[in-house]
Amino acid sequence: MKTPPDENDIVRWLDGEMDAAEKAAFEAELAADPALKTEMESLGTLGALLRKNVAADPPVPHADFFNSQIQVRIAQEEMDRRRQPAGRAAAGGGLLDWLRRPWFVAAATAAITALAIVLWQDRGAPAAGTSIVLSNYTPNPEVRARAFHSDEANATVLMLDGLSEMPAEHKITGHRVFRSETDQEVATTTLFSSDGHVLLVLAKDALDHPRLLDHTP
Amino acid sequence: MFLRRPHLRRVAALLAACWMCAAAHGQEAKKFEVAPEIRKPATEGKVWGALLYGSSSASGASVAKDELPKALQDLPARLGKVFHFTHFELLGQHTQDVFREYESWVVPSKDLFLKVDSKGRAKDGGMNLHLQFWREQQVLVKSDAILRADSPLFIGGPKWRHGQLIFVLMLTKDED
Numbered sequence: 439m440k441t442p443p444d445e446n447d448i449v450r451w452l453d454g455e456m457d458a459a460e461k462a463a464f465e466a467e468l469a470a471d472p473a474l475k476t477e478m479e480s481l482g483t484l485g486a487l488l489r490k491n492v493a494a495d496p497p498v499p500h501a502d503f504f505n506s507q508i509q510v511r512i513a514q515e516e517m518d519r520r521r522q523p524a525g526r527a528a529a530g531g532g533l534l535d536w537l538r539r540p541w542f543v544a545a546a547t548a549a550i551t552a553l554a555i556v557l558w559q560d561r562g563a564p565a566a567g568t569s570i571v572l573s574n575y576t577p578n579p580e581v582r583a584r585a586f587h588s589d590e591a592n593a594t595v596l597m598l599d600g601l602s603e604m605p606a607e608h609k610i611t612g613h614r615v616f617r618s619e620t621d622q623e624v625a626t627t628t629l630f631s632s633d634g635h636v637l638l639v640l641a642k643d644a645l646d647h648p649r650l651l652d653h654t655p
Numbered sequence: 656m657f658l659r660r661p662h663l664r665r666v667a668a669l670l671a672a673c674w675m676c677a678a679a680h681g682q683e684a685k686k687f688e689v690a691p692e693i694r695k696p697a698t699e700g701k702v703w704g705a706l707l708y709g710s711s712s713a714s715g716a717s718v719a720k721d722e723l724p725k726a727l728q729d730l731p732a733r734l735g736k737v738f739h740f741t742h743f744e745l746l747g748q749h750t751q752d753v754f755r756e757y758e759s760w761v762v763p764s765k766d767l768f769l770k771v772d773s774k775g776r777a778k779d780g781g782m783n784l785h786l787q788f789w790r791e792q793q794v795l796v797k798s799d800a801i802l803r804a805d806s807p808l809f810i811g812g813p814k815w816r817h818g819q820l821i822f823v824l825m826l827t828k829d830e831d
Contacts, residue, residue, distance in 0.1 A: 591736035612747025
């Protein structure tokens, strides 16, 4: 009785990860068993379909935040590494020994950050009664959001830099939405014109992303 | 004949399960329906949202004052201070209730629109909001903001043709 090939070997063969010798031996085994060969070809077809339809590298959620945290950690470790020889050379004391102490860097950083925040708030503080943007997050790392208050325009501004342009040939269709009706149970919002016609219906897909159905004739 | 061996069936089942998940996911994304009965959730206030096109060529219609809230009658001039265009066209507008415990959508256009979640009243007036600015299926920015009456928020959107798309959001008073 023939021993069936190991699952690991099957997957490696399907993914093309075998070296020449292994591949030759495996394919010789297949050649000796036509039924097995047919089944492996079926698996190969299935694998090709999957590769075509399912992304091999799904996007990492909040990748930019994750990367920034790694970079901060690397910078901290680099700083610690550089500080160690200097600390040993200065062992024995000196007037400025405290400057080299680990807590000094943290304390100085905190003090500078606090000072910067106070100065920034004084500089950019909008007048009372104006709208304020408290925080921003742009999922696309190429897009930068900056918020400020324009005294001249008497408005709060959220500027998005780095957005890709809308194609010039794309027609932007605007609506005059007079009222809306929202149904929480099926998570839909229906938008109406002033004469009661349905303009748009907004629903959610499985990813909780909005889908807009245009009713404009 | 197809996959008689149990271990091959296991491999195939695993591959198929992944594939079916992906396919089902695609199917789900296309489903939506409208409910016959509509119940209005509790509201926190109202916002006015508009999509404008700013450019330096007066090819489109100018903003008619009767389309603007009372507190924003000078909107084109105020936009001009920030975006440095000479001409602004109102593409769409939408006055929307902000629901207390449920998301609200401000959709002056299906190309660019805003999701608004109330986080309660601010201490000194205004409203704490979580905003998501969407471009079709893509969220461009998520922001936390305090919006106060008569103090508009201008969002500088993507460039388009010879100018730029600008979203304006303002908490309105009852008389607006």
